Amino acid sequence: MFDWLVVGAGFAGTVIAERLASQHGAKVLVIDRRPHVAGNAYDRLDAAGVLIHQYGPHIFHTNSDAVFEYLSRFTRWWPYEHRVLARVDDQLLPIPINRTTINRLYGLSLETDAEAEAFFASQAETVEQVRTSEDVVVGTVGRELYEKFFQGYTRKQWGVDPSELDKSVTARVPTRTNTDDRYFGDKYQAMPADGFTRMFEKMLDHPNITVQLGVDFDQIRAAVPHRRLVFTGPIDEYFGYGYGRLPYRSLTFRHVTLDKEWHQPVAVVNYPQTEQFTRVTEYKHLTGQVHSKTSLTYEYPSEEGDPYYPIPREENQAIFRRYQALARSHPDVHFIGRLATYRYYNMDQVVGQALAAFRRIDEEREAERSGRTFQVAQTERESPVLS
Template structure:
């Protein structure tokens, strides 16, 4: 892994880039087979695969000063490992993804558990038997909980919105307790205005299973995500340029193909307008006590509480330390893009950009921002591996590898849903 300065020598000549993904052929500039924009999961996996698998020279750039994208973690001033951009919990049902990432990291077993502050107490979320019994002072068995929830549920003729999903499953009282306020804070919209996918991915259980996820593989990188990315990118064919804007770099180097993992609307200069996103603000702090809360994440659904959740990282990392690190999350309308807003008009706007992307030769659009989907981490890895498979196959046949839409469809089985289905927390 090299820096762009190592490649550039006394400094590259500057020439205007073209939007077909190929820089003009002027001398004196470093040359690469691929320019990859974005050093998160999608970009880093493709950089590693192209460098190691196809012996390609890759320039990997990111506007941030670090690798790892939103999964970036680091030691804070007190020596505690924290996630800069909020908690990232690895879970998957894909053996392929686990096998691939295991080349670059060991694992720490970890099953994520979340509690919610409700009615003056902490109860498990997703809703399970313990949640119901604690909230209502009952002692129901599984069958009793199923009957209870059925009695609370309100029939919905046509399930279209997030409100419909929850009210139709557990009734309005539990909807108000756990979902309405949290969703309004998280999205800045009422659940009745949001696509059903927002809450459809949160299960309701009648047993005592208090795990947030039910995936076959649930674990955390043994030494953190950043160490995993460092191992992934440790290859002489990979050159890094951090803190770099892709348009500037594209003028300063020569490259044959472009892989873009940033916002697709930004790539096309917001031709049809901006795709809406929700952002987050984070307040990180260290507390002078060994533990702060009983689980890694506690949710705060009440609208009068400004933050949506508090994360305590030692639960996730297994780190032993006399102090503990916390992150408070505050949803925001401004800032870095995190969550695509799942509304029909936004999906229609994205389809306009998707048509442009599909018609742009020599450029592959991959990852959350480039495809306007809130993929889980394992799905992004799967999408990147699928695209690499297409590129490798095309290389063997002397072709170009085609577009990324078909590659996205090939990862549907990884997360158990269609690659075109909107996903959000």
């Protein structure tokens, strides 16, 4: 008999399993259908001995002291500030778009934030009501920059035009009037010094945690006795797709190793105008590894395959809300993580969500011990909590 069955050994499942085992002394079984822990953050040494990310680049960044301090118990950090270039009009230009980007693209010599702001204002179109991803960009930097940097990339990534996607997609990428070429501006920006997989292994290295890999939930749910459940897989799958399947965009990856030390000037180069792939990642920039060869990943969006990105359209949210309502009628099951809440979260947000879910479980446990009634909040099914 296990106190808890945790489905999924990614960030959500691993964090809450560690908390339940270390803080409550609970016996926890963690399962995953993949043959490894760490979910999409899984990294490994390839045949050449270069550390790569199996499922595309994962760059850790957060403004949360609590999240950073928690993960620091299980890893040392290698400081890393992520930079991305986009190949546009045969140039490699910084993205998010900043003053350097427009100076190089248009042969300008803007020197101040005010000058860059005035330039963007001169290009921006009036959008009466911002609803779509196209509206966000066109209303901020104008149609030409939208077409050069966003439209083609978004079409490849999502399989639909930005005019058909929720505004949240492109709102995630800021536009800057300064020359800051970092992709993120968070307080903490670093990579696990020994890799993500090693960090996960340390989190799960507890005598009360049992890990079984290569196992489907359907094989376990009736066969292994457990009192309560944490489910981090697709919520529609848990309920047998009773309201229909929630649509996702998937990815395929082509990993290659080159017999040279470096291939590109930064870790990630985006391709919004050309090629079938969306971006190319060179991992030694991310990890700081010293090696005579270099390994790259070419990333191709796909309609089929593992679920990666919930497609942000209102009709899809309507389906999810029906599953969300059904989940509330299962108080002994906690649905956390990207797939269980049908929302794209950064890694730190998933960690924050799992920590918040544990706090609620902890409060419920204390209430039961004292004989008080406690209404379990459903927040973990709606938004991450970072404190």
